[in-house]
Amino acid sequence: xxxxxxxxxxxxxxxxxxxxxxxxxxxxxxxxFWYRQQPGQSLTLIATANQxxxxxxxxxxxxxxxxxxxxxxxxxxxxxxxxSPEDSSxxxxxxxxxxxxxxxxxxxxxxxx
Amino acid sequence: xxxxxxxxxxxxMQEGKNYTxxxxxxxxxxxxxxxxxxxxxxxxxxxxxxxxxxxxQEGRLMASLDTKARLSTLHITAAVxxxxxxxxxxxSHTGTASKLTFGTGTRLQVTL
Numbered sequence: 189x190x191x192x193x194x195x196x197x198x199x200x201x202x203x204x205x206x207x208x209x210x211x212x213x214x215x216x217x218x219x220x221f222w223y224r225q226q227p228g229q230s231l232t233l234i235a236t237a238n239q240x241x242x243x244x245x246x247x248x249x250x251x252x253x254x255x256x257x258x259x260x261x262x263x264x265x266x267x268x269x270x271x272s273p274e275d276s277s278x279x280x281x282x283x284x285x286x287x288x289x290x291x292x293x294x295x296x297x298x299x300x301x
Numbered sequence: 302x303x304x305x306x307x308x309x310x311x312x313x314m315q316e317g318k319n320y321t322x323x324x325x326x327x328x329x330x331x332x333x334x335x336x337x338x339x340x341x342x343x344x345x346x347x348x349x350x351x352x353x354x355x356x357x358q359e360g361r362l363m364a365s366l367d368t369k370a371r372l373s374t375l376h377i378t379a380a381v382x383x384x385x386x387x388x389x390x391x392x393s394h395t396g397t398a399s400k401l402t403f404g405t406g407t408r409l410q411v412t413l
Contacts, residue, residue, distance in 0.1 A: 282401075
């Protein structure tokens with residue numbers, strides 16, 4: 189298994205500002221993922237973050253809006269830029285460990301006013 | 302377009318009863334995951350199913366996978382109130398490097 193922490197756990201931000209979310213894993217992992225869960229909805233993949241390469245974004249998500257860093261094998265950040273109320277969601281990072289297990293962090297609950 | 306459909310979307314059941322949640326997916330899949338989410342919480346990993354015919358059980362929950370029918374089921378036996386949560390299936394399809402496509406979720410409410 190993997191122990192994943194995220195910071196902050198929640199935040200209330202003003203429209204037009206940016207927030208950087210941190211994801212820390214207790215072991216080295218190759219693949220990290222960022223998901224968004226809008227209120228009352230399922231999860232949608234934003235991007236895949238691999239160390240040493242550019243993040244790969246899914247359709248509907250762009251680097252200018254959601255820049256991602258992956259400086260090492262235990263850490264990643266997701267920035268939500270120029271926020272609007274539509275960005276209010278829970279943002280979760282996940283990692284894949286051995287035997288194809290995928291674990292999720294506790295999430296960051298973002299409210300944009 | 303990749304689709305993962307769950308039904309029912311909402312399930313209210315009495316304690317002690319059995320029920321099944323269905324997860325249909327639209328593409329060739331490498332593996333199928335089941336997660337549980339409690340209100341305001343993150344996702345808890347329940348099962349990962351890796352091959353056709355795979356069956357896994359933990360307590361009152363049993364998951365199975367039929368890759369030919371593109372169907373996975375989560376069976377609940379003798380439900381208890383503590384199982385009340387939202388259950389998601391997710392599939393990782395061939396060639397997508399472990400990216401998960403999630404189903405709509407099934408909100409389970411177990412009543413006394």
